[in-house]
Amino acid sequence: MSIYEFKVDKINGEAVSLDEYRGKVIVIVNTASKCGFAPQYDDLQGLYERYMDEGLVILGFPCNQFLNQEPGDNLEIDAYCRLNRGVTFPMFAKVLVKGREAHPLFRYLSENAPGMMGSKSIKWNFTKFLIDREGNIVNRYAPQTKPYEMEEDIKKLL
Known part of the structure; x- marks a missing residue:
């Protein structure tokens, strides 16, 4: 199985x-606008702007x-991300990331990139997964x- 086999819904439902x-x-990052880690949207956007022309x-x-x-709902989330955080990177429809009803993409990521002490479950918002150009999971980062602590790892893959 490859990361490229998954289908997802964009925030507009497409x-x-x-x-x-x-x-x-x-x-790939699971987000939440009312989370204490929500300022990470700003840094994620900064990384995106800095390296999107190189393939990030x-x-x-x-x-x-x-x-x-x-x-x-998705419309409110989209407005918050664009207007309050200046997000231009792709945002997707709300998903479940843990449990039996978790989106298949996040079940795959959790199974194949365990977190601290081998834990497979996603424990909180802003868990981040780094994927290389071939679709391989390179790393999982805690919320x-x-x-910007991922920047060196990202640069090695670009």
């Missing part, structure tokens, strides 16, 4: 295949599974890892 991002370095793409997946920190 279904797309992750194959659309084949050949790019990808950061950030894919944001809103999730409301952690203390109800993403209660809005408290600031996006």
